[in-house]
Amino acid sequence: MHEYFVTQQLVKIAEDELKDVSFKRVTRIKVVVGELSGIIDESLKFYFDILTKGTILEGAELKIITKKALLYCQKCGEYFERTKDFTCPKCLSLGKLTEHGKEFYIESIEVDD
């Protein structure tokens, strides 16, 4: 549900970025979303359509690039996707969370010039 707030931020960032750029229309905005970021793709899309009405992003495609969470095994050095718990598939010790899976940023904005 916090997608409402973050979509507002997203529109603001895009407006800022495009302030000094000349273009006809925004065609696409690419957003990277980690599995653990707490952002739900469907909600993001839902609010994107509503909140971009009347802004420079109206009609643009929202492209979401999903990143899987990866855990790191400190014992054997393996990176692995979590299953039901945090056990390393290789050596069965406990894995740690990493930055993989927490991403949430705008990667790029595509415009027609």
Added chain:
Amino acid sequence: MEIKVIKNILERNQNAADNIRRLADENKWYIMNVMGSPGAGKTSFIKCMIENLKDTFNIAVIEGDVASTIDAEQIASYGVKVLQINTGGACHLVADSIAEAIDTLNLLPKTVIFVENIGNLICPSSFDLGETLRVVVSSAAEGDDKPYKYPIMFEKADIVVLSKIDIVDAIGFDMQRYKKGLEAIKDKDLKLFEVSFRTKEGVEGLIDYFYTLLDPYFKK
């Protein structure tokens, strides 16, 4: 044409949070962001802390709630400053509304500020409120799998208060599994307090801990 951006979408909130942290530092405010599921015991935790700290420290409470004022009314009865923020449907508090609340409350320097966040284990974890300490209240009633399901909430916690431990045996809560999950998440030493606000088991240790945090903070 493609314009590379790579910009954190939560940047605006982060700026507001950094600002609060600066103000808190100047005024010696100790801000605790209290998070957890609905019914986990966030309000019980805050009430218990007020009862035991109010004779020693200035206390204020910022109550986040989707719509009601039930918790705020209960807390006001202790005679501490309390302000209710109704988010009107939003699932978390943002730093901007904390800044506004602090401004409205007109707080004395050297005040402990409890912020009761909206009850859920996902959304509040992404929003820095400029807090000094992040507290996650997690109840035994919710089950022992919570650290595995909501790792980010626990990872960002400075302390975890496991409440309702009086029912652990009755519901077959697997303490070892719960702790193993926390251990995997927390890099630093894990600060876990096992308490029951109903029977008061473990509460004393929690209060002692807060005295050891707050005393030196305010004396500095």
